[in-house]
Amino acid sequence: MMKKLLVVIGLMIFCAGSAFAWSSPRWTAFPLNVYIEDSEYSGVVQQAFGDWQTGAKKVNPFIRFYIKEGERGFRKSQIDVRFSKGAQANGQLYSISSNSLVDGFSMIRNTSGFFYHVSISISTMDAEGKAIPRDKIHSIAMQAIGRALGVNCTGENDNVMSCNTDFSVNKLTEDDLFALKNVYSYVRNRK
16 A cells, blocks of 8 residues: 555645656757848847857757748748837837747646747837947847747846846847756757
8 A cells, every 4th residue: 555655645636746847849850041131230140049059059959940031931930030119018128929838748738839930029219218238239139049949037137038027138048048947958950
C-alpha cells in the first residue's frame, strides 16, 4: 500500500512540474524565418533579432533567425514584424498576435501549444504623436521578440523582459537568458 501511495505522489509531482514547464507556447524547431516590413526602423529591428540570436548562443545554439525579404519572404515567415504610427489600442507600444498548435501528446489542460506563426506590430510614434527614438524602438523590439519566443516577464526592472513600459534596456541580461533557457532547455535544429 505504501509503495502505491509513493508512486501516486511521485506521479503528481512529475505532472505538476510538467504543467509548469509546458504552460507557455514555444517554437518546436529553428531556424525561424523572419519578415520585417520595409521601414526606416527595419535595421533596428533586424539588429534586435541579431542580439537575441547572439545572446541565445549561451543558452541554446539552435536558436537562429533568417531575415527574409519581399512578398515571398512574408509568405514563408514564421515571425513577421510590421510598423504602425501611434500607440496600439491598449496604449502599448507593441502588440503580438500568435497562432499556435495544441500539443497533441500532452494531457495538461493549460498547455498553450506550439507557435506556428507570430505577428508583431511596433509603434513608431507615441500616444502624443511624437516619433519614438531609434534606441527605444530597439528596446521595444527586444521585448517583443522575447515575447514572440515565448519568454515570460522577469521580475527585475533592469532586464529586457521585465515587461516595463519605459523601454530603457537594450541589452540582454543573465535573467533574460535564464528565462529563455527555461523555455528552450531542449529544441532541435530544422535541416
